[in-house]
Amino acid sequence: WAVGESDSCFHFPDFIFMLAWLGSVLLVFVLAMTYGISAIENLDDIIETVEKYNDDLTAAASSYKILYIPSLAFAASAVLCIVWVVVMILCGTCILWSFFYGIIALCLACAIYCFTIYPYVAYAFLAAAGLVGLWAWCIRGRLNFAGKTLEIACHVISWYNSLVWMSLLMLALTGVYLALWVVGFVGLFVYLQYDSNDDDMTGGWFEEMLVYFTYIVFFFWTAEVLKNIVVVAVAGVMADWWKGEGGVSPVMHAFCRATTYNLGAITMGSLIVAIVLAIDAVCRGLKKFGDKM
Numbered sequence: 001w002a003v004g005e006s007d008s009c010f011h012f013p014d015f016i017f018m019l020a021w022l023g024s025v026l027l028v029f030v031l032a033m034t035y036g037i038s039a040i041e042n043l044d045d046i047i048e049t050v051e052k053y054n055d056d057l058t059a060a061a062s063s064y065k066i067l068y069i070p071s072l073a074f075a076a077s078a079v080l081c082i083v084w085v086v087v088m089i090l091c092g093t094c095i096l097w098s099f100f101y102g103i104i105a106l107c108l109a110c111a112i113y114c115f116t117i118y119p120y121v122a123y124a125f126l127a128a129a130g131l132v133g134l135w136a137w138c139i140r141g142r143l144n145f146a147g148k149t150l151e152i153a154c155h156v157i158s159w160y161n162s163l164v165w166m167s168l169l170m171l172a173l174t175g176v177y178l179a180l181w182v183v184g185f186v187g188l189f190v191y192l193q194y195d196s197n198d199d200d201m202t203g204g205w206f207e208e209m210l211v212y213f214t215y216i217v218f219f220f221w222t223a224e225v226l227k228n229i230v231v232v233a234v235a236g237v238m239a240d241w242w243k244g245e246g247g248v249s250p251v252m253h254a255f256c257r258a259t260t261y262n263l264g265a266i267t268m269g270s271l272i273v274a275i276v277l278a279i280d281a282v283c284r285g286l287k288k289f290g291d292k293m
Helices: 014-041 043-050 063-114 119-138 140-159 162-195 205-243 250-258 263-292
Strands: none
Touching: 014 162, 014 205, 014 263, 063 119, 063 140, 063 162, 119 140, 140 162, 140 205, 162 205, 162 250, 205 250, 205 263
């Protein structure tokens, strides 16, 4: 099925993923409101009660510090987003070449450092610098084409500066969802570990780990959906700019199209990425846990 102006967001089978994503957001909200807020309010008492038997929550000194993580993550993301946009607008055409210059400079610095200690290693770094320079020279046409494309993209962003505000809005929504997700995760953890009875549990440790994994997938899913809405909207603005369409407000037109007509496809693709990211996060966590053992 082709997604166009005459389609709705309920084209099969994408609308199934859209409804599932909306359900995951609603579930996180319910968990945060039902279990998370009470767990955050009583977390200090819970820690004081269980830390002499279990050190799972000892690292959390007080309940309000739980929200430090999403707050700092949102602030850092907002600052880096603004800085990156400014860098892209001011010197977008130089970014691609700067990568090659940086690699060559790093290889030369390593060669100079190793020349008196390990001369053969220094020769290897010199050879690597030469190969990188030769590679950059051979693909200079492609780099110039990519640089010109990046310059056009920066021109569109500077022409339609509401794209930046749209991106910051979606970043703010991601920060709000992150805070809500953390509150819900604390409530879920406290409930599964300390509040639930054995009769309420539907299974053993495998089912409990599956619940945590699904909850992690929910976070990455929503984060990817919000990010990809921006990607699709920017691509739509670029297409409208290229064709001279889009009407009075091309940014709003592309944003509405991304959040309606294309939302099903966005949620389906984002779910695949979210599952991969969740598996990677779990593997990294298990590796860190294994290193501490």
